[in-house]
Amino acid sequence: MDALHEVAVRVATRAAEHVRLRRPQVFDGTSNEGDGAVQSKSTPTDPVTVVDTETERVLREMLAQLRPEDAILGEEEGSEDDSLDGVRWVLDPIDGTVNFMYGIPAYAVSVAVQIDGVSVAGAVVDVARELVYSAALGRGATVQRTDGTREHLACSGVTDVSMTLLATGFGYGSRRRAVQGAIISELLPQVRDIRRIGSAALDLCMVASGAVDAHFEHGLSPWDWAAGALIAAEAGAVVRLPAANSTSAQGAATVAMAPGISDDFLAVLRSAGALDPIPG
Numbered sequence: 455m456d457a458l459h460e461v462a463v464r465v466a467t468r469a470a471e472h473v474r475l476r477r478p479q480v481f482d483g484t485s486n487e488g489d490g491a492v493q494s495k496s497t498p499t500d501p502v503t504v505v506d507t508e509t510e511r512v513l514r515e516m517l518a519q520l521r522p523e524d525a526i527l528g529e530e531e532g533s534e535d536d537s538l539d540g541v542r543w544v545l546d547p548i549d550g551t552v553n554f555m556y557g558i559p560a561y562a563v564s565v566a567v568q569i570d571g572v573s574v575a576g577a578v579v580d581v582a583r584e585l586v587y588s589a590a591l592g593r594g595a596t597v598q599r600t601d602g603t604r605e606h607l608a609c610s611g612v613t614d615v616s617m618t619l620l621a622t623g624f625g626y627g628s629r630r631r632a633v634q635g636a637i638i639s640e641l642l643p644q645v646r647d648i649r650r651i652g653s654a655a656l657d658l659c660m661v662a663s664g665a666v667d668a669h670f671e672h673g674l675s676p677w678d679w680a681a682g683a684l685i686a687a688e689a690g691a692v693v694r695l696p697a698a699n700s701t702s703a704q705g706a707a708t709v710a711m712a713p714g715i716s717d718d719f720l721a722v723l724r725s726a727g728a729l730d731p732i733p734g
């Protein structure tokens with residue numbers, strides 16, 4: 455487990471250096487569209503940049519050297535087979551690609567390692583803030599800074615849903631967004647406030663650090679949550695996850711919340727219909 459954790463931190467940190475180096479080369483002096491460096495995926499507003507593609511290559515090449523026997527699922531290149539058996543790395547080279555394009559400093563490299571579909575270690579590197587969040591199953595979660603200091607992460611102590619700062623996000627398709635918008639309009643009067651940070655992996659790390667009290671979103675893919683949800687859970691969050699082999703199209707809800715609100719917050723989400731999947 456320690457060895458897997460070490461590899462997750464090492465490859466995610468190296469990939470984050472690549473992302474940091476390449477952003478000014480690709481986007482400075484151009485529009486947010488990066489002069490041909492951006493293409494669309496599932497919808498015209500769902501982007502992939504050359505840096506997403508390159509960074510997944512960086513991760514895959516490192517893992518091929520360090521862990522040649524293991525399977526890999528990556529956001530940009532997918533996986534060779536759908537099996538959950540054995541050791542599998544789940545990679546998001548840039549989570550928060552829209553922020554990355556626009557220069558909003560909230561995007562991350564996310565690397566999880568799963569055994570039989572269960573995340574056992576993970577690292578999320580906040581590229582702009584140079585923070586390395588990581589966790590190993592049963593061993594707690596930490597954040598490490600560039601000066602080498604490391605802190606244990608713990609969720610907030612909030613006990614009242616009406617005082618909950620809730621991070622959420624939206625899919626890229628307009629039909630799902632319409633339902634997500636309706637759910638948010640039901641939740642907004644019941645919580646302290648809502649944040650749309652733009653990176654689910656960072657939302658989950660912020661639940662872990664207590665920077666927000668809860669996160670929920672429909673239709674996340676395993677690479678969005680596989681590392682961040684472990685980090686949140688190891689920091690004490692109550693998490694409710696899609697199946698390990700779920701696809702974004704199935705639209706299942708991902709929820710992570712501080713333990714003091716979990717029962718009440720789940721009840722609020724249930725009554726808003728927010729625990730039901732929103733296929734899209």
Ligand code: IPD
Binds near residue numbers: 549552624
């Ligand atoms: C996206 C981010 C965003 C979430 C979207 C994800 P991407 O990932 O995590 O916060 O709301 O659902 O797709 O596309 O930037 O890797």
